[in-house]
Amino acid sequence: MKAAKKNIRHLTQEDIAIELENLGEPNFRAKQVWQWIWQKNANGFEDMTNLAKPLREKLAANFIFYKMKTATQQISTDGTIKAGFRLYDGELVEGVLIPQEDRMTACISSQVGCSLTCSFCATAKLDRKRNLHFDEIYDQVAIINHEAEKKYNKHLTNIVFMGMGEPLLNYPNVIKAIERITAEDGLGIAPKRITVSTAGIAKMIKKLGDDKVKFNLALSLHAANDQKRSKIMPINDTNSLEILKEALIYFHSKTQTRITFEYVMLGGFNDTPEDAKELAQFARAVPCKINLIEYNPIEGGIYIKSSGNTMHRFKAYLEGAKLIVNLRRSRGEDIDAACGQLAGKDVRRVVSSEPK
Numbered sequence: 001m002k003a004a005k006k007n008i009r010h011l012t013q014e015d016i017a018i019e020l021e022n023l024g025e026p027n028f029r030a031k032q033v034w035q036w037i038w039q040k041n042a043n044g045f046e047d048m049t050n051l052a053k054p055l056r057e058k059l060a061a062n063f064i065f066y067k068m069k070t071a072t073q074q075i076s077t078d079g080t081i082k083a084g085f086r087l088y089d090g091e092l093v094e095g096v097l098i099p100q101e102d103r104m105t106a107c108i109s110s111q112v113g114c115s116l117t118c119s120f121c122a123t124a125k126l127d128r129k130r131n132l133h134f135d136e137i138y139d140q141v142a143i144i145n146h147e148a149e150k151k152y153n154k155h156l157t158n159i160v161f162m163g164m165g166e167p168l169l170n171y172p173n174v175i176k177a178i179e180r181i182t183a184e185d186g187l188g189i190a191p192k193r194i195t196v197s198t199a200g201i202a203k204m205i206k207k208l209g210d211d212k213v214k215f216n217l218a219l220s221l222h223a224a225n226d227q228k229r230s231k232i233m234p235i236n237d238t239n240s241l242e243i244l245k246e247a248l249i250y251f252h253s254k255t256q257t258r259i260t261f262e263y264v265m266l267g268g269f270n271d272t273p274e275d276a277k278e279l280a281q282f283a284r285a286v287p288c289k290i291n292l293i294e295y296n297p298i299e300g301g302i303y304i305k306s307s308g309n310t311m312h313r314f315k316a317y318l319e320g321a322k323l324i325v326n327l328r329r330s331r332g333e334d335i336d337a338a339c340g341q342l343a344g345k346d347v348r349r350v351v352s353s354e355p356k
């Protein structure tokens with residue numbers, strides 16, 4: 001039986017060189033193929049125009065070349081663009097481009113669906129179908145970068161893993177994708193411009209420390225009280241605040257990187273003066289900054305946004321406790337592109353109306 005074709009994008013440059021040699025081609029071609037895959041964003045072998053046609057055909061006959069495709073796109077009144085990406089197996093994930101005056105941010109997904117069940121998040125209503133492969137994570141960034149250049153004439157400046165899925169439950173692919181995103185022979189984006197956001201998997205936070213990663217870490221805290229946190233984030237039952245605190249201290253000791261705490265403000269639930277006090281207390285554990293996030297209502301959700309006044313008072317209390325605090329306004333809400341709203345809703349609709 002003939003061996004299954006290999007996916008050329010999953011091979012290292014050295015692997016490609018060996019494969020080319022086996023096909024009777026000089027191995028310096030490997031560099032050209034590699035550049036087409038990771039720098040020139042080829043969509044297939046036919047794009048590799050500095051390779052002779054017979055070689056392109058030979059490659060196509062011997063390897064698989066998968067690249068995700070943009071299936072849908074929506075543009076918000078605030079300029080935010082949400083894209084639905086179709087994967088090789090028909091699954092869909094979403095990514096978002098958020099244009100701001102001083103930066104261009106891509107918000108990307110790490111899994112198809114999510115296995116966690118945070119009660120305020122739309123993605124949590126989907127099952128976790130599978131992990132994204134590293135090239136699928138990379139492709140989101142490359143495609144969104146291309147879109148930023150096309151629509152806004154600017155490159156991406158920042159990347160946040162705040163789309164669908166829990167990045168630390170897909171650790172190897174996230175790390176490998178970041179390696180390609182930051183590599184000189186990849187997208188060349190500085191690790192300090194990348195933020196991985198986690199619901200709080202203590203063991204993996206420690207692993208990030210052991211691996212001495214150079215990118216930023218954000219923890220979705222949302223409550224600094226175990227009872228409240230467990231109520232909205234069941235992952236807290238096994239990764240309690242005390243356990244997370246210890247992991248964060250460890251991470252910081254290994255990386256010297258300041259941690260970001262995300263805190264989505266749920267009206268009447270986690271926005272009281274007592275909550276602010278508990279948050280200030282918890283945040284003293286490590287050098288950090290706090291992002292207070294406006295809650296984006298989700299379909300069937302039971303929470304409401306905190307009022308503007310409450311958010312300002314909450315912020316003032318934390319600042320009084322000498323903490324660095326930012327208020328994060330919602331973006332792309334009208335197209336369900338805001339944090340926690342990625343559920344593939346519109347994508348499904350558009351896909352089902354496609355001609356067969």
Ligand code: SAH
Binds near residue numbers: 122165293
């Ligand atoms: N699983 C990771 C990354 C995805 S969520 C994590 O939990 O961090 C990205 C951020 O959006 C998290 O801070 C998450 O708590 C927040 N979020 C989820 N639903 C939201 C909603 N409805 N409104 C505002 N922020 C939300």
